[in-house]
Amino acid sequence: MPDYGHELLFGTFLTPSADDPDRVVTLAELTETVGLDLATFQDHPYNAEFLDTWTLLSWVAARTERLRVSANVLNLPLRPPAVLARAAASLDRLSHGRFELGLGAGAFWDGVEGMGGRRLTAGQGVTALREAIDVLRGVWDDADSGPLRREGKYYPIPGMQRGPVPAHAIDIWLGAYQPRMLALTGQTANGWLPTLEYLRSPDRFTANRLIDEAAVEAGRDPRQIRRLLNLFTVDVSSRNRGFLQGPAEQWVDQLLPLVLEEGFSAFLIGRDDPRLIQTFGQEIAPALREAVARERPGNAAPTGPVRSAVTLAKRQPGIDYDALPASLATRSVEPGDPEYERVRHSYSWQGSPALVIRPQGAAEVVDAVAYARTQSAPISVRSGGHGISGRSTNDGGVVIDLSTMNKVEVLDRATRRIRLEPGARWGHVARALAPYGLAMSSGDYGDVGVGGLATTAGIGYLVRRYGLTIDHIVAAEIVTADGSLLRVDEHHHPDLFWAIRGAGGNFGVVTALELEAYEVDNVAYAQLVVDATDTAGLLRRWGQLVEDAPREITSFLSLFPARRGNSAAAQVTLVYAGDDVEAAQAALSPFLEIGPILDQQAQLVPYPAIVAPPGNQHRGQGLSDSHSGLLHHITPQAADVMAAMIHSGDVMIMQLRSVGGAVNDIAREATAYAHRDQNFSVLAATVADRRSQLDKLWADLYEHLDGMYLSFESDTSPERLLDAFPEPTLSRLRAIKATYDPDNIFNRNFPIPPAGARWTEEEIDDAD
Structure with missing residues (x-):
């Protein structure tokens, strides 16, 4: 035999x-x-x-x-x-x-x-x-x-x-x-x-x-x-x-x-x-x-998965499957494979990639990038796969899925230095750090992957006290378009280190991040359900309370339209970054006055409890069309527009997240995320068949916005690119892009054209 x-x-x-x-x-x-x-x-x-x-x-x-x-x-x-x-x-x-x-x-x-x-x-x-x-x-x-x-x-x-x-x-x-x-x-x-x-x-x-x-x-x-x-x-x-x-x-x-x-x-x-x-x-x-x-x-290296004739018939054009490196043979998933349904979609978007590669280390990422760039197909990079923006899957292309690269390490407790691989989920990170009395602010959902969030910004439940996730990155390892595996920090490739903190997906595949965590044990966590019939008034009151609150308070507000005879409702989440119960009560109590309270709860809990990973299957079940923007303040005019949006019935959810505080202590030129004056991030999302209505409603809000959080934005037009990276940030990014990715291989994370390249709307649409 x-x-x-x-x-x-x-x-x-x-x-x-x-x-x-x-x-x-x-x-x-x-x-x-x-x-x-x-x-x-x-x-x-x-x-x-x-x-x-x-x-x-x-x-x-x-x-x-x-x-x-x-x-x-x-x-x-x-x-x-x-x-x-x-x-x-x-x-x-x-x-x-x-x-x-x-x-x-x-x-x-x-x-x-x-x-x-x-x-x-x-x-x-x-x-x-x-x-x-x-x-x-x-x-x-x-x-x-x-x-x-x-x-x-x-x-x-x-x-x-x-x-x-x-x-x-x-x-x-x-x-x-x-x-x-x-x-x-x-x-x-x-x-x-x-x-x-x-x-x-x-x-x-x-x-x-x-x-x-x-x-x-x-x-x-x-x-x-x-x-x-x-x-x-x-x-x-x-x-x-x-x-x-x-x-x-x-x-x-x-x-x-x-x-x-x-x-x-x-x-x-x-x-x-x-x-x-x-x-x-x-x-x-x-x-x-x-x-x-x-x-x-x-x-010869060991063979990869052996596929039947029926499975081989499902291979898609534009991909040379036989050219896949031997090192990735056992790491690849094709459309006919049993695992394909589990890896084809993100949480929010459905996809039908021609090939999903799941490397288990940096060397395999090097091989994956070298292979993917030779194919006549789009390349997507995925960490956890929550993917609200839609850029972590595709149709007919290659997905480099980093989910199996998920180690979490405490390198040095004394200096609070930690090392995270991009496929780790933030809920798992929270659990791994908790025994050391450490934490890292990281969104509001433990199922989100490290890589996508920590190369964009990272607006989490501790953001006003400790700043963005990217503000704590001290080093990274990244595979660039030419297949180099680089360690970057303030002394090594400082230009690239600057760029990946805010625009990391445009410059390569991050394979590890080192961060300085902070001392956090228990936090005060409160949730309010509020009647949002007077939506504009609720938004104004909440916004002012957030700006007046101590930095220990971070708050997210989610608005939902009226359904089945019920009025519009809001869920307000409040986190006090500390375990001083009396101080937390004093800081949280004013929020009870924002409107008619339908339900409330507050408790002192370990930080991991509020970002526990749910382990959801990713079937493209989220709201796939979304817009994102930043606000300096919730003015009466902006509040009125947002109220009209949620009462239209065409917007399924609006969420506002408080920033400001420690976020704005960082100079705008310090990272590729230049938005250091705003106090709020706003997201609006809907189902696919109401996208045109959302676009019209968003146009009314757009004049009140200044900037954008790109992980929540599904529109990649040139105007929105400038919202994400206002000048002079964009010009600096284009110059760095020309050095590390002159052929624009990584062009799906809001395509930043290299300096000297043609930049037309058609090209950007093609890249998307």
Whole structure:
């Protein structure tokens, strides 16, 4: 059999002994420590001497950071698939994509029947397993918003809500030996997971052939099925007593043919021996990887996802898929792939990109940029993917999705220096910093990604006290259009460091940011629901109260139109940046006079509690048409126009955010965000079929505005570009653009034409 070309995986097959539960957890932690990829556990629920495998999987996932976990294999007859699907997706989301599903049709039927399970024949077990796999994937399928309904002899589903959706496409690996199970593996599974000691060499060849034949008959490429192998009779303490019973170099020589001639690409050792685990991770696995890399034709890298003819037919024009670098082969998602529905949209906008690349480090970002710029298609860069402006997805182009680059580190508590990767969500950042008594102001929604917000400005719940997010950036790492990975700060590429703080998306892909956080523990948090019938009066009173409030107060006001006989309403959010209860009460109390209060609440809470990440799926479900502007003050004239907008029924939401305070302590020339005199940011959004009405209403407000917050703006006309970057900021940005991106590769984050380039409205429209 051929080498199927998969990236090698190495792991352990551990005994979930209830007599010494700490030992099995320690061995799982050791599995991660020595560099192995995967820890798996037996699943025999009828065995009272074993821990419950599902509980153990959850515990180990929580105790580790990188390690994948799986049962080896899960006992399906005692774990109904509809419940199992939700449990698996939940664990995968909690572990950030580290769960795989080893699954078996059932065995030890006396024990199963004794626990109330149904005894099945071998043939019935295969049929039941096939039904179960359909149920699992149906529950995980977010492409269909309707309920899951399936007929079935063993697992009928009359109607259930789908979801939750896993964090990644969970592999289903089948423990299979008999022809019907092997055929099912080829037809529908992602992997084959047998034990070496149960298979003679001829049996392995026959099994692989049956899997391949079934895959081809089902329209699949055999390379879509990973071949894994459990290894039990193994030892490293002896000198060549037999197969895999000797020193590390002997293991490499004996495992190499299993990879190159039989197609196995994952090896799991089934002995609870710390020394063996250590040797396997630190000596055998690296050496085997090197040997396989040398022996593969042309030193080829592992293959990426193997796609069926049906999937390949969904490839879009303008993209040379075969030219994708080998380093990104396993990081790419195409329109026909199972994960495509999860990565094609942003939260606010729907998209249909031709290719989504998900790099896991700066080196892969370099490769992604080098590849993307050779394609005749737009390039979008996405961090968290909230994407109100619509620029983090596209149609027919390449999306560089940074969501898996999501580390949060405290580099130095004494100086409050932190390091954030762009794909981290601000809610996770808040949680990671909280144990250190630190925080970073970052919008009002924990699902938003670091990269987009921290290269634009960052108007958050602590903004009047501590300023914008960009005001705390002290260094960054960025991949520029020519593929350079640069570290920028006030001493290194200071011009680029200036530019990325306010216009970062125009100059490259930021791969990491270093910031100085600030000391924040608890904050006073209040919400008011106010009758907004007198909208203009409410806006004027709120605006004046904000300007008169101490800097510790930051407030957001959201207006909603009248609906179903109810009057227009406003939600006022107030945050006092500190835990002085008396001072907070004094600062918050005046806001109770802004209008008829329909509901109110106030509490002292840890900062992460108000920006907790909801983990929403991104399906383009937000309001996709929006306008943004900045106000110095809420004048009576501006208040009247905004009141008319919300009462028109054509605007679905208006939100005003207070700025001023510490934001305006920074000189306007200090960063590419030059708006250091205004006190308010205003956003108006609506549904697509009312865009023209919104444009007309916004035109009335426009004369009262001075500037714009570009992450909330979907109009990229030249006039709006000047609103985002007033002179002389724009000319300075164009000069820097000519140095770092003269070909205007990064042209979707409000396209800034390089100095000397033609600048016409048609070109800007084309870029968008």
